[in-house]
Amino acid sequence: MTRQNDNSDTGGREAVRFDGVTKRFPPNVTALDSVSLSARFGEVVVLLGLSGSGKSTLLRHVDGLQLPTEGSVHVLGVDVAAARPKALRRLRGRIGFVFQQFHLVPTLTVLENVCTGALARLRGPRLGLPTYPRRIREAALDQLDRVGLADRAFQRADTLSGGQQQRVAIARAMLQEPEILLADEPVASLDPESSHQVMELIKRVATEDDLTVLCSLHQVDLALAWGDRIVGLHTGRVVMDTPVADIDHADAMSIYARVGAENVADAAAE
Amino acid sequence: MDTPTKTPGTAAPHRRTLAVPRVNTMAATAVGLALLGFGVWSLIALRINVATLIDSFDNAVEFLGRVVPLDFPPPGELLALIGQTLAIVIAATLLSMVLSIPLAFWAAGNTTRNRVTRLGSRAVIVSMRAIPDLVLAIIFVRVFGLGVIPGVLAMGLHSIGMIGKLYADAIEQIDEGPRTAIRATGARRLQQLVSGVLPQVMPSFVATAMHRLDINLRISVLLGYVGVAGIGKEIKNALETLNYPRGIALALVVLALCIVMELISGAIRRAILGPQADTRRGGILGLMGRARRGVAAGTAAAARRVSVPMSGRRFARLAWTFVGVMIVLVSVGFVGRDLFDMTGSGIANTLDRLWPPDTGGVPSAELIDAMFVTVQVAFAATLIGAVLALPVGVLAARNVAPRLWLGKVFRMFIVCVRGVPELILAIVFVVMIGLGEVAGTLALSIGAIGLFGKLVADSVEEVDPGVEQALRATGASRSQVFFAATLPQALPAVIGHLLYQLDVNIRSATLLGIVGAGGIGYYLLQASRVREFGTVTLITLMLFGVVMLVELIAMWLRRTAGARS
Numbered sequence: 126m127t128r129q130n131d132n133s134d135t136g137g138r139e140a141v142r143f144d145g146v147t148k149r150f151p152p153n154v155t156a157l158d159s160v161s162l163s164a165r166f167g168e169v170v171v172l173l174g175l176s177g178s179g180k181s182t183l184l185r186h187v188d189g190l191q192l193p194t195e196g197s198v199h200v201l202g203v204d205v206a207a208a209r210p211k212a213l214r215r216l217r218g219r220i221g222f223v224f225q226q227f228h229l230v231p232t233l234t235v236l237e238n239v240c241t242g243a244l245a246r247l248r249g250p251r252l253g254l255p256t257y258p259r260r261i262r263e264a265a266l267d268q269l270d271r272v273g274l275a276d277r278a279f280q281r282a283d284t285l286s287g288g289q290q291q292r293v294a295i296a297r298a299m300l301q302e303p304e305i306l307l308a309d310e311p312v313a314s315l316d317p318e319s320s321h322q323v324m325e326l327i328k329r330v331a332t333e334d335d336l337t338v339l340c341s342l343h344q345v346d347l348a349l350a351w352g353d354r355i356v357g358l359h360t361g362r363v364v365m366d367t368p369v370a371d372i373d374h375a376d377a378m379s380i381y382a383r384v385g386a387e388n389v390a391d392a393a394a395e
Numbered sequence: 396m397d398t399p400t401k402t403p404g405t406a407a408p409h410r411r412t413l414a415v416p417r418v419n420t421m422a423a424t425a426v427g428l429a430l431l432g433f434g435v436w437s438l439i440a441l442r443i444n445v446a447t448l449i450d451s452f453d454n455a456v457e458f459l460g461r462v463v464p465l466d467f468p469p470p471g472e473l474l475a476l477i478g479q480t481l482a483i484v485i486a487a488t489l490l491s492m493v494l495s496i497p498l499a500f501w502a503a504g505n506t507t508r509n510r511v512t513r514l515g516s517r518a519v520i521v522s523m524r525a526i527p528d529l530v531l532a533i534i535f536v537r538v539f540g541l542g543v544i545p546g547v548l549a550m551g552l553h554s555i556g557m558i559g560k561l562y563a564d565a566i567e568q569i570d571e572g573p574r575t576a577i578r579a580t581g582a583r584r585l586q587q588l589v590s591g592v593l594p595q596v597m598p599s600f601v602a603t604a605m606h607r608l609d610i611n612l613r614i615s616v617l618l619g620y621v622g623v624a625g626i627g628k629e630i631k632n633a634l635e636t637l638n639y640p641r642g643i644a645l646a647l648v649v650l651a652l653c654i655v656m657e658l659i660s661g662a663i664r665r666a667i668l669g670p671q672a673d674t675r676r677g678g679i680l681g682l683m684g685r686a687r688r689g690v691a692a693g694t695a696a697a698a699r700r701v702s703v704p705m706s707g708r709r710f711a712r713l714a715w716t717f718v719g720v721m722i723v724l725v726s727v728g729f730v731g732r733d734l735f736d737m738t739g740s741g742i743a744n745t746l747d748r749l750w751p752p753d754t755g756g757v758p759s760a761e762l763i764d765a766m767f768v769t770v771q772v773a774f775a776a777t778l779i780g781a782v783l784a785l786p787v788g789v790l791a792a793r794n795v796a797p798r799l800w801l802g803k804v805f806r807m808f809i810v811c812v813r814g815v816p817e818l819i820l821a822i823v824f825v826v827m828i829g830l831g832e833v834a835g836t837l838a839l840s841i842g843a844i845g846l847f848g849k850l851v852a853d854s855v856e857e858v859d860p861g862v863e864q865a866l867r868a869t870g871a872s873r874s875q876v877f878f879a880a881t882l883p884q885a886l887p888a889v890i891g892h893l894l895y896q897l898d899v900n901i902r903s904a905t906l907l908g909i910v911g912a913g914g915i916g917y918y919l920l921q922a923s924r925v926r927e928f929g930t931v932t933l934i935t936l937m938l939f940g941v942v943m944l945v946e947l948i949a950m951w952l953r954r955t956a957g958a959r960s
Contacts, residue, residue, distance in 0.1 A: 188868055218870030228865035232883045234414060241879045245870030250878035254413050262412035279414035294865070301869055 139163040139199075140305055140337040141187055146196035148182055148361075156182040158361040159196065164337055164354075171352035172341040173380050179361040180341035184307045187339060188220045189213050201304060218245030221298030221336075223308040223327070227290040231283035235274065235293050238282050239265040242300035261300075268296040272326060288319025292326060299330055306331055308340040324351075345377045423955040426948065427890075430897075434778035437771035441832050443779075451828045451837075458827040465647070466640035468629075476645075477652065478729075480625035483546045484611045485726035490551030491558050492604045495520075498555065499562030506566055506588060520563070524556020528614055529621065529906060530935050533923040536622040537745045543733045546623035550611045558607055565599040566592060598667045605660035612656050613816040616649055620909045621923050626652075630822065634910075639826055646819045654814045663719075745928065752936055753929025755922055762918060766937050768832055769914030772907075773900035776836045780843020780900075781893055787844055788851025794863065795855055795877055809852065813845030821907045835912030839900050847896045854888035855881060887953075894949035901945060905938055 141164040148157040157179050164170045172180045185191040186198050189205040198205040203216050229238045240257045269275040272292040312320035331338050342348050348355055349369055357365030357380035500506045501516035528549045535545035574591030619627020626645055633642035787805055789795055796802025817838050824834035862880045908916015922930035
């Protein structure tokens with residue numbers, strides 16, 4: 126399943142690049158504040174930060190689910206904000222997204238849920254397994270095999286446990302044959318055992334398919350063990366952007382400690 | 396997780412990629428198709444097609460010639476009529492509210508432990524719903540004579556079926572915390588109910604009553620056909636003497652009344668439920684709001700105030716409440732005046748004549764035929780209504796409408812259609828294309844846009860937006876997201892709503908027969924005219940049987956289709 130990314134046209138440069146991205150939500154929330162960062166092809170970037178620090182918003186900007194108020198986002202050589210709807214959909218097809226809440230269609234079968242990962246390649250709307258071409262269904266079954274859930278193919282998605290649902294969601298993303306994988310706190314709503322399984326699975330498919338990964342996490346140890354680079358966010362600003370080799374646990378924890386530190390600083394200033 | 400990784404292409408060539416069809420799924424599909432088939436066949440049997448509709452449009456021109464210029468009654472007379480109608484409707488709704496409150500407390504599981512009381516109360520509520528208000532009106536007109544009281548009693552009692560049930564549901568949904576806390580202070584049971592439960596349910600009690608007020612206003616027109624005083628009776632008199640300019644003018648007055656009433660009751664419901672709904676929805680914000688109010692209360696206490704300070708808003712609210720109470724009192728007084736010269740002699744006599752059921756000389760085959768026509772009208776109307784309402788409802792949903800303003804336009808359209816009583820539509824269609832089933836079917840079809848269209852829009856908006864977003868993230872197009880994520884999530888609810896619309900249509904189709912829109916309703920009206928009460932009972936039972944049958948099929952279909960694949 127290992128696939129070499131054809132990086133020749135982009136000269137092996139960045140897969141993702143943010144230039145001074147600011148995102149404001151009316152009336153006065155600033156979710157991202159002049160964020161600049163980049164991810165090289167094949168790199169695993171782990172985003173750390175408190176809830177509400179802008180991790181999800183940042184990930185959503187990568188595949189244009191949200192567009193920047195200021196600044197620009199380039200992904201796989203495409204200017205996301207300037208892309209026309211069709212080009213944007215094609216770009217999204219090349220990016221897998223795994224959500225914290227899985228987001229499967231509860232009333233559809235597991236297999237059909239995986240098949241929806243191929244929609245960007247298919248023309249027209251689909252409802253019901255028979256409406257998907259056989260080759261897609263087989264590819265979907267292969268992906269289910271890969272996450273170890275082929276025996277659940279014809280069950281309704283809402284009959285699965287949380288961990289299993291997340292594995293189905295990963296299979297859906299893998300059916301896209303993506304070049305980039307975005308994961309937004311993929312294990313935050315799972316128990317420790319399922320968390321471990323899901324995290325191992327994400328690491329395995331990312332390595333096997335040589336994916337560029339942007340993943341937000343809360344587990345600092347995991348981030349240090351898996352990531353190539355740690356990006357720390359706080360109130361929408363990048364407060365740390367360091368190769369894993371250069372930091373230790375205490376450094377990484379400082380991202381979380383920042384709130385306390387700032388409060389102390391504020392108090393001292395007054 | 397231990398399954399070895401497979402590469403595509405090495406999979407067994409005959410792997411199953413489709414689910415094995417299940418018996419339940421197939422049975423549900425078969426029943427669904429059968430219902431659809433019956434609907435199509437009804438359309439054909441009732442001769443509703445493009446040609447009929449074009450004919451109707453020709454008639455529409457002629458219709459205008461017949462009703463223009465409209466003939467409104469003199470202003471004084473008109474105001475008196477409106478006042479009378481409103482008084483009946485308000486008094487009836489109040490009666491129903493007063494009777495429903497104890498029934499609801501007895502029916503709710505968290506306020507009544509005794510099973511017998513609970514089931515008994517539920518049974519009363521359900522049976523009130525089962526007896527059509529029209530039938531109650533026929534009985535009460537016979538007992539108390541023509542006038543105001545039969546209308547108040549008929550609507551007051553029948554409304555218990557809806558109000559009582561919604562009240563009981565509201566009581567069961569309360570937060571038990573406050574009541575437990577009040578019990579912990581040593582309060583008695585009634586104190587617990589009044590201080591811990593009533594404040595929580597009061598807003599929804601009033602909102603439900605306001606909703607029922609809208610419904611009763613529409614029904615009051617129908618009751619006019621069997622002798623209840625008010626605008627409905629005048630419409631009937633005008634149409635019977637072929638005085639179309641007067642009849643349609645009065646119908647327009649009803650339409651205006653309905654719209655004004657809907658606006659007022661909507662405003663009141665928003666005023667009552669709005670802030671509370673925001674608190675619930677606001678999550679953290681709501682919590683902060685509550686905390687702030689708590690602090691404010693604390694400050695007031697510090698200033699040793701023992702009454703709520705009078706602010707402009709509070710004054711306005713009190714003034715409006717006063718106006719509302721005065722309107723209700725005047726209505727009750729108006730109705731009460733009639734109560735004194737009531738004889739009410741014939742109760743025993745009438746009840747006696749209700750049993751046994753009896754065809755009253757009408758061949759039973761004729762009755763069964765008429766009942767069948769009513770069912771056909773309901774099915775045909777549901778089918779046309781669904782075809783019209785589905786796209787409208789889907790496009791009115793915020794998450795599907797291609798443009799925000801387009802969704803709002805469709806929403807407005809639905810609200811407007813909802814404001815038009817089906818009965819008024821039926822009356823207009825009867826005058827336009829003549830007596831018969833086509834008029835009834837068209838009226839119900841249009842009415843479906845208001846009800847089914849709204850329910851579709853709501854259930855489409857209620858789907859989990861995360862799933863839609865996940866598919867958008869895979870690069871799926873707008874229509875692909877709709878079919879793969881939105882529709883499958885909304886479908887069970889939409890099917891449920893369609894079956895509900897069918898149920899509503901069967902009841903409405905019967906009632907529309909009263910104004911000459913075909914089917915069994917005509918025989919009901921005849922029976923009440925010649926005082927064949929046995930026939931009234933028989934028709935009521937037939938209707939009850941049909942509705943039960945449809946409801947059973949619907950229930951089975953809902954369960955089976957809900958558990959599908």
